[in-house]
Amino acid sequence: MIIENISHSRIDKIDFNDISFGNHYSDHMFYCKFENGKWKNPIIKPFGDITVSPLSLVFHYGQAIFEGMKAYKDKYGNVFLFRPLENFNRLNSSAKRLEMPLISKSLFRDGLKKLLSIDKKWIPNNYGQSLYIRPFLIASDGKLSANPSKKYIFMIICTTASNYYLTPLKVKIEQKYSRSADGGIGFTKAAGNYASSFYPTRIAQEEGYDQILWTDSSTHSFIEESGTMNVFFYIKNNLITAPANKKILNGITRKSIITIAKKEGIKVKECNFSVSELIYNLRKNLVKEIFGCGTAVVVNHFKKIGYKFKNYYLPNISNKKRISFFLKKNLLDIQHNVINDPFGWRFKV
Amino acid sequence: MIIENISHSRIDKIDFNDISFGNHYSDHMFYCKFENGKWKNPIIKPFGDITVSPLSLVFHYGQAIFEGMKAYKDKYGNVFLFRPLENFNRLNSSAKRLEMPLISKSLFRDGLKKLLSIDKKWIPNNYGQSLYIRPFLIASDGKLSANPSKKYIFMIICTTASNYYLTPLKVKIEQKYSRSADGGIGFTKAAGNYASSFYPTRIAQEEGYDQILWTDSSTHSFIEESGTMNVFFYIKNNLITAPANKKILNGITRKSIITIAKKEGIKVKECNFSVSELIYNLRKNLVKEIFGCGTAVVVNHFKKIGYKFKNYYLPNISNKKRISFFLKKNLLDIQHNVINDPFGWRFKV
Ligand SMILES: Cc1ncc(COP(=O)(O)O)c(C=O)c1O
Numbered sequence: 039m040i041i042e043n044i045s046h047s048r049i050d051k052i053d054f055n056d057i058s059f060g061n062h063y064s065d066h067m068f069y070c071k072f073e074n075g076k077w078k079n080p081i082i083k084p085f086g087d088i089t090v091s092p093l094s095l096v097f098h099y100g101q102a103i104f105e106g107m108k109a110y111k112d113k114y115g116n117v118f119l120f121r122p123l124e125n126f127n128r129l130n131s132s133a134k135r136l137e138m139p140l141i142s143k144s145l146f147r148d149g150l151k152k153l154l155s156i157d158k159k160w161i162p163n164n165y166g167q168s169l170y171i172r173p174f175l176i177a178s179d180g181k182l183s184a185n186p187s188k189k190y191i192f193m194i195i196c197t198t199a200s201n202y203y204l205t206p207l208k209v210k211i212e213q214k215y216s217r218s219a220d221g222g223i224g225f226t227k228a229a230g231n232y233a234s235s236f237y238p239t240r241i242a243q244e245e246g247y248d249q250i251l252w253t254d255s256s257t258h259s260f261i262e263e264s265g266t267m268n269v270f271f272y273i274k275n276n277l278i279t280a281p282a283n284k285k286i287l288n289g290i291t292r293k294s295i296i297t298i299a300k301k302e303g304i305k306v307k308e309c310n311f312s313v314s315e316l317i318y319n320l321r322k323n324l325v326k327e328i329f330g331c332g333t334a335v336v337v338n339h340f341k342k343i344g345y346k347f348k349n350y351y352l353p354n355i356s357n358k359k360r361i362s363f364f365l366k367k368n369l370l371d372i373q374h375n376v377i378n379d380p381f382g383w384r385f386k387v
Numbered sequence: 388m389i390i391e392n393i394s395h396s397r398i399d400k401i402d403f404n405d406i407s408f409g410n411h412y413s414d415h416m417f418y419c420k421f422e423n424g425k426w427k428n429p430i431i432k433p434f435g436d437i438t439v440s441p442l443s444l445v446f447h448y449g450q451a452i453f454e455g456m457k458a459y460k461d462k463y464g465n466v467f468l469f470r471p472l473e474n475f476n477r478l479n480s481s482a483k484r485l486e487m488p489l490i491s492k493s494l495f496r497d498g499l500k501k502l503l504s505i506d507k508k509w510i511p512n513n514y515g516q517s518l519y520i521r522p523f524l525i526a527s528d529g530k531l532s533a534n535p536s537k538k539y540i541f542m543i544i545c546t547t548a549s550n551y552y553l554t555p556l557k558v559k560i561e562q563k564y565s566r567s568a569d570g571g572i573g574f575t576k577a578a579g580n581y582a583s584s585f586y587p588t589r590i591a592q593e594e595g596y597d598q599i600l601w602t603d604s605s606t607h608s609f610i611e612e613s614g615t616m617n618v619f620f621y622i623k624n625n626l627i628t629a630p631a632n633k634k635i636l637n638g639i640t641r642k643s644i645i646t647i648a649k650k651e652g653i654k655v656k657e658c659n660f661s662v663s664e665l666i667y668n669l670r671k672n673l674v675k676e677i678f679g680c681g682t683a684v685v686v687n688h689f690k691k692i693g694y695k696f697k698n699y700y701l702p703n704i705s706n707k708k709r710i711s712f713f714l715k716k717n718l719l720d721i722q723h724n725v726i727n728d729p730f731g732w733r734f735k736v
């Protein structure tokens with residue numbers, strides 16, 4: 039691997055007490071090209087613009103996928119990734135569905151490790167802060183016919199991350215637009231899945247919500263996920279969440295929350311959960327909490343659910359009593375090496 | 388508008404008797420940036436690479452849309468566009484759904500006209516050949532949070548075009564994968580709609596087909612469209628095609644074919660057409676023709692339909708007797724200024 043170091047780090051300009059998601063990018067980036075059937079010439083170079091053909095298939099036919107993962111520090115400055123193999127596998131399952139070349143484990147691991155070692159000082163020290171890592175794969179060449187590209191670029195860039203949302207969320211149950219379809223690509227982290235959500239999300243925002251709770255595209259009667267989060271419902275001592283089928287993103291945070299909850303003796307139900315059942319329980323005040331979770335978001339609870347022009351408010355309980363806070367703390371404690379890691383999720387870099 | 392001319396045209400290298408779609412790109416391209424809420428500094432410059440940020444939202448969240456249109460010459464060398472206003476309107480309706488800035492009519496028209504006048508010699512003289520024009524709009528900046536980009540690039544590039552397909556098509560009725568959903572973005576020319584089709588299309592190709600005939604994502608029992616074509620069925624003197632709802636691309640060729648057919652006294656039905664009805668008619672040998680149409684494809688008939696591991700063959704009639712050839716010739720005659728244009732579709736450049 040070739041390493042091109044920056045001449046002067048931008049890190050002095052950062053106040054780590056005042057970082058917000060996506061505002062600062064680390065000094066370097068990993069870059070690798072796929073040509074003639076092979077990944078070649080991996081390089082780490084200063085973060086900056088790239089040069090591509092206007093024919094790049096990513097522009098015309100949308101071959102673009104990504105991952106989102108985080109690096110954490112413990113109080114001794116040791117660096118950990120959280121379940122990186124899960125991201126690696128999901129990247130390749132996205133690649134497969136979008137007819138893109140797979141990434142080898144060594145390319146992924148070596149690129150990531152090297153980049154993190156060079157930009158180590160960009161990983162915040164504070165508990166709850168982290169370096170968000172964005173591996174992404176784009177089709178970089180092609181011709182104007184709708185066939186898979188022959189050339190690709192795989193890159194990794196990093197941004198300092200703190201809280202993604204600063205407050206509890208107001209979420210609208212979507213009844214018109216949809217995020218994905220049976221037989222579609224909802225389970226992948228394809229770039230195209232996100233652009234289609236912007237317009238319905240703006241409409242929801244104009245109606246006073248922060249995010250959308252997606253429902254199935256055929257009937258809008260079953261709950262799927264929300265924005266960049268999987269969603270959990272805590273009802274009568276059951277933690278309920280939609281099954282990770284082909285229509286929703288199989289979140290690594292979701293998986294981890296389920297595992298932690300089960301270990302703590304909390305009953306978890308992965309099942310098709312209908313909007314009407316949710317509304318029934320909201321009306322009866324039986325829903326104790328609703329929260330979303332994801333790598334960027336971590337865990338964030340909802341305070342309001344909107345459905346057909348009616349709003350349902352979640353109980354305003356103290357954080358100490360929240361199952362979402364309990365699970366979030368457990369997760370962060372594992373990620374920051376504060377407690378034991380009984381599941382083998384931490385990966386020391 | 389700034390014009391940067393190439394120093395030496397690449398056109399001498401082209402044999403116009405031997406062009407295939409997407410193999411040659413004209414000397415220049417149109418380029419314009421959207422920043423601070425405004426389109427600014429439109430420029431025509433030599434066709435070539437562009438420089439973008441790795442954060443460009445098109446890479447991560449898929450804000451990318453395009454159009455496909457063609458410029459034709461008549462035998463006197465006059466240049467015509469075909470229904471360009473339709474492309475303009477569709478581009479903006481795609482932009483709206485993907486929360487991207489609209490393009491003004493003057494920007495679109497002036498960019499297009501100027502580019503075509505500079506690269507006029509790239510428009511082939513031959514009947515049936517044309518210059519395919521690709522306007523596209525991509526999100527060029529952003530930050531790693533899933534929100535619409537604030538910066539965009541609008542470009543127009545051109546490629547010489549002849550036949551897209553050289554033979555009749557073998558098409559598989561898809562029963563597992565899907566292209567779009569109710570409440571989704573199937574009606575837009577969003578880049579993301581195409582990447583998701585590559586994998587199912589490859590599977591179909593491995594089974595001996597060229598393309599997929601998409602069906603509705605909820606039940607796979609109603610016919611939608613195919614690859615980059617809308618599809619028509621000629622059954623018992625009726626020309627049947629799926630309605631242009633929110634799930635399929637509202638093709639300009641489709642519209643034009645319908646208008647021409649009606650004028651020629653052919654009965655046209657835009658209706659939900661079920662797979663079972665199609666198969667019934669195929670079994671009874673009542674389907675005279677099936678064909679796809681689109682700007683790139685023009686009109687191309689199908690010879691085989693695959694459904695649940697069975698193949699149905701369309702009658703092998705001479706081109707002279709084909710309604711698809713009749714309609715195609717009518718369309719091309721209008722496009723190349725061979726016959727009158729009763730509909731006002733030709734736009735002289
Ligand atoms: C649509 C969607 N759902 C859920 C998630 C959560 O997945 P993960 O926990 O793996 O970050 C994400 C990613 O952050 C996402 O983009």
Ligand SMILES: Cc1ncc(COP(=O)(O)O)c(C=O)c1O
Binds near residue numbers: 617
């Ligand atoms: C999915 C799809 N359907 C149909 C068509 C045909 O549309 P048009 O006739 O406007 O080119 C296209 C574009 O070529 C397309 O991409």
